[in-house]
Amino acid sequence: MSTSFENLSVGDTINGPTFDVSRESIRLFCDGSLDYNPLHLDDDYMKNSFGKTNFGGIIMHGMNNFGLITRMLTDWAYPAGAIQRRLETRWLKPVKPGDTIQPVGVVKSKQLTQKSRWVLIDVLVRNQKGEHVAAGEAMVEFPVASPVAA
Amino acid sequence: MTQAPAFETDFWKDANLRKVWDEIVPGEPRKTIPYKLTLDAIQLYCRSVGEDHPLYFDEAYAKQTPYGGLIAPPSIHILLMFACTPADDWMRTPGTINAGQSWSYNKPARPGDTITLQARALDKFIKRERLFVVHDNVFFNQHGDVICSGRGQTIRPA
Numbered sequence: 001m002s003t004s005f006e007n008l009s010v011g012d013t014i015n016g017p018t019f020d021v022s023r024e025s026i027r028l029f030c031d032g033s034l035d036y037n038p039l040h041l042d043d044d045y046m047k048n049s050f051g052k053t054n055f056g057g058i059i060m061h062g063m064n065n066f067g068l069i070t071r072m073l074t075d076w077a078y079p080a081g082a083i084q085r086r087l088e089t090r091w092l093k094p095v096k097p098g099d100t101i102q103p104v105g106v107v108k109s110k111q112l113t114q115k116s117r118w119v120l121i122d123v124l125v126r127n128q129k130g131e132h133v134a135a136g137e138a139m140v141e142f143p144v145a146s147p148v149a150a
Numbered sequence: 151m152t153q154a155p156a157f158e159t160d161f162w163k164d165a166n167l168r169k170v171w172d173e174i175v176p177g178e179p180r181k182t183i184p185y186k187l188t189l190d191a192i193q194l195y196c197r198s199v200g201e202d203h204p205l206y207f208d209e210a211y212a213k214q215t216p217y218g219g220l221i222a223p224p225s226i227h228i229l230l231m232f233a234c235t236p237a238d239d240w241m242r243t244p245g246t247i248n249a250g251q252s253w254s255y256n257k258p259a260r261p262g263d264t265i266t267l268q269a270r271a272l273d274k275f276i277k278r279e280r281l282f283v284v285h286d287n288v289f290f291n292q293h294g295d296v297i298c299s300g301r302g303q304t305i306r307p308a
Contacts, residue, residue, distance in 0.1 A: 017200060019199075019200060025198070028197065028198045029198040029199070030159075031194060031198065032194045032195040032196075032197065032198030032199070032229065033195065033198065033228045033229050033232065034157055034159075034229055034232035034233055035228070035231075035232055036159040036160070036161050036242075037161055037242070037244060037245070037246060038161060038162070038244045038245070039244070039245065039246075039247070045244070050245060050247065050305075050307070052279075061248075062248040062250075063225075063228045063248065063251070064198075064199060066225055066228065066251065067195075067198070067199035067201075067223075067225045067228060068199055068200070070199075070223055070224055070225035071199055071200060071201050071223070071225075074203065074223060074224065075203060078203065078205065081216070083255070084224050084255060085254060085255050086252070086253065086254045086255065087224075087225075087252070087253055088250075088251070088252035088253075089250055089251060089252075090249065090250035091248065091249065091250060136250075136252075
């Protein structure tokens with residue numbers, strides 16, 4: 001059954017894509033995002049401590065999580081004619097080369113407003129150990145009429 | 151309307167020109183640069199996160215959807231944040247740590263759009279000995295339509 005506002009229930013899950021993190025994937029994200037912060041490039045620099053934190057090597061961009069969560073949400077929303085309207089995230093743990101991460105979503109609530117219909121989704125990114133590396137919340141609009149995208 | 155010079159990928163190069171936490175004034179606009187968003191730039195970003203939806207790659211498909219043509223994924227603001235700011239912007243300071251972001255989406259960005267950014271630090275504070283700055287940002291297309299708006303927190307290098 002395809003996704004629609006009517007047939008969604010609180011607790012429904014969305015499984016996002018798995019993503020293998022490597023030095024190459026991080027480098028490609030530098031090129032894709034133009035974020036060349038040495039946090040993501042420079043092993044010598046990453047021997048330093050940042051405040052009380054020592055990462056012990058280069059780390060993935062936090063926004064790579066954000067991009068992956070977005071991919072999950074839009075791949076889920078587009079076929080239903082729904083539109084991703086908001087995403088809020090925070091980072092819980094650094095992600096490093098060799099990790100495999102996967103975003104998941106859980107429908108938290110549905111809400112009608114004067115002119116539209118909304119679904120709130122809790123989102124989470126896990127690594128291969130099951131640890132939570134990012135968390136947040138998304139808001140997807142299911143327009144009543146056919147969506148006016150442009 | 152000027153285009154950015156070739157993008158400087160060495161973030162150390164202009165490090166001494168960038169404001170440190172002490173110098174960042176909440177409320178003061180950041181310098182920004184209009185940016186012509188190309189299909190190549192959209193698709194390079196897409197590949198970096200494994201985006202393969204035909205709305206970003208297949209024009210014939212995209213034309214038949216309500217979008218009427220190719221678009222960029224909502225998260226394209228990740229690229230736009232760096233594309234629309236100059237080399238001395240403090241977001242590039244080595245060691246800047248992203249602590250979380252929230253974004254609202256209005257209209258999709260499209261290949262060929264000229265994107266402008268209005269951005270500022272909105273607040274700064276110290277928490278558990280860490281130096282935080284809150285940044286707030288709105289991206290527009292060449293028609294003056296809001297594409298997306300967002301807020302985030304970074305931890306500044308001490």
